[in-house]
Amino acid sequence: MTDRLHAYLLTEVGREAPVLAELRRETEPMPMGGMQISPEHGQFVALLIEALGVRRYLEIGTFTGYSALVAALAMPADGRLTCLDRSEEWTAVARRFWQKAGVAEKIDLRLGDGVASLDALLADGKAGAYDLAFIDADKAGYDRYYERCLTLVRQGGLILLDNMLWSGAVADPAATDEDTMALKVLNRKIRDDRRVTCSMVPIGDGLMLCRRR
Numbered sequence: 001m002t003d004r005l006h007a008y009l010l011t012e013v014g015r016e017a018p019v020l021a022e023l024r025r026e027t028e029p030m031p032m033g034g035m036q037i038s039p040e041h042g043q044f045v046a047l048l049i050e051a052l053g054v055r056r057y058l059e060i061g062t063f064t065g066y067s068a069l070v071a072a073l074a075m076p077a078d079g080r081l082t083c084l085d086r087s088e089e090w091t092a093v094a095r096r097f098w099q100k101a102g103v104a105e106k107i108d109l110r111l112g113d114g115v116a117s118l119d120a121l122l123a124d125g126k127a128g129a130y131d132l133a134f135i136d137a138d139k140a141g142y143d144r145y146y147e148r149c150l151t152l153v154r155q156g157g158l159i160l161l162d163n164m165l166w167s168g169a170v171a172d173p174a175a176t177d178e179d180t181m182a183l184k185v186l187n188r189k190i191r192d193d194r195r196v197t198c199s200m201v202p203i204g205d206g207l208m209l210c211r212r213r
Contacts, residue, residue, distance in 0.1 A: 009040055010039055010040070014039050014040055014043055015043055016039045016042070016043070017073060017101075019069070019097060019100055019101045020039070020042065020066065020069060020070065020073075021039075022097070023064065023065065023066050023069060023093075023097045024036060024039065024066060026064070026093065027063075027064045027066065027093070030064070032063075032090075035063050035136075036063060036064065036066050037066055037067050037070075037136070037162065037204060038203075038204050040203060040204070041162075041203050041204040041207065042066065042067065042070040043070075044201070044203055044207075045067065045070055045071065045074075045134070045160065046070050046071070046073070046074035047074075048132070048158065048160075049071055049074040049075055049132065050074050052131060052132065052157075052158065053076075053131075054071075054074075054075055054079065054131040054132045055075065055076065055078060055079045055080065055131060056079070056080055056082075056129055056130045056131050056132075057071045057075065057079065057080070057081045057082070057130065057131065057132050057133075057134070058081075058082050058084075058121075058130040058132070058133040058134070058149065058152060058153070059071070059081065059082070059083045059084065059133070059134045059136070060084050060114050060118070060133070060134070060135045060136065060137045060145050060149075061084070061085060061114075061134075061135065061136040061137030061138075062083040062084065062085040062090070062091055062094055062109065063085070063087075063090050063091075063094070063136075064090050064091075064093040064094050064097075065083075065091065065093060065094025065095070065097055065098060067134060067136065068081055068083050068094065068098070068107060069094075069097060069098060069101055069103065071132075071134070072098065072101070072103035072106050072107060073101065073103065075106070079106055080106055080107075080108070081106055081107045081108065082108045082110065082121070082130075083107055083108070083109045083110070084109075084110050084111075084112075084114050084117045084118070084137075085109070085110075085111060085137075086111065086112065086113070086114070087111075088111060091109055091111065094109070095109070114137055114138075114141060114144075114145060115141065115144050115145070115148070118145065118148040118149075118152065119148070121152060122148065122151060122152065126152055127151050127152060128151075128152070128153070128154045128155070129152065129154070130149075130152050130153045130154065130157060131153070131154060131157045131158070132153070132157055132158045132159075132160065133149040133152060133153050133157075133158070133159045133160070134160045134162070135149065135159065135160065135161045135162065136161075136162040136163065138179075139163065139166070139178075139179035139180075139182050139183055140178050140179055140182045141182075142161060142182060142183065142186050143182065143185070143186050143189070146159065146161065146186065146190075146210075150195060150196075150212060153212050154212070155212055155213065156211065156212065157211070157212050158209060158210065158211055158212075159196070159209075159210040159212065160207060160208070160209055160210075161186075161190075161207070161208040161210070162204065162205065162206075162207055163183070163204075163205040163206060164183060164186075164187060164200060164205075164206040164207065164208040165200075165202065165205055165206025166179070166180055166183050166205065166206070167205060169183075170183050170184050170187060170206075187200075187208070190208060190210060193210075194213070195212065195213055196210040196211060196212055196213060197210070197211045197213060198210045198211075
């Protein structure tokens with residue numbers, strides 16, 4: 001993907017609501033701005049949400065709220081989102097833009113440890129309650145999030161895992177840091193996991209799609 005082709009994709013092919021573009025521009029200069037999903041990534045997820053008729057959405061790793069805002073705008077008026085994150089600072093930006101877009105009432109933001117928050121949802125009887133889960137948080141924790149989402153997402157629902165190509169590091173035998181190894185192991189696990197049907201989409205930094213059987 002050259003810079004010229006990517007610019008064409010954004011300006012001539014892609015659709016991005018003005019409020020999403022504003023949030024993206026505000027987030028990009030931040031020290032961790034690279035964690036934000038790309039517009040084409042968001043457009044693809046929005047299409048999945050509309051095609052599946054998603055009404056209950058679960059997100060692990062919200063950052064400044066772009067992916068959640070994509071989902072909230074794509075979902076019907078009765079759609080509801082549960083978003084999990086650790087950072088009050090980052091999610092303060094998210095809250096501001098959710099208000100601006102008029103979707104804040106759809107979103108239940110829960111701050112704290114991701115695994116603990118997922119376990120609380122399970123304890124609250126939310127097994128099978130979600131149509132789609134989007135995982136985009138600490139990579140070493142992905143497997144624990146994935147396992148819990150397999151219970152929280154309904155049969156036939158989707159689990160999306162971002163950054164599964166990890167800038168190509170997952171294909172590098174010399175890359176043995178904790179995050180890369182966690183993703184390498186999880187990619188193989190999902191490939192062999194008969195609980196799901198899976199497909200890796202090389203959009204953004206690699207998006208793994210898992211449909212719960």
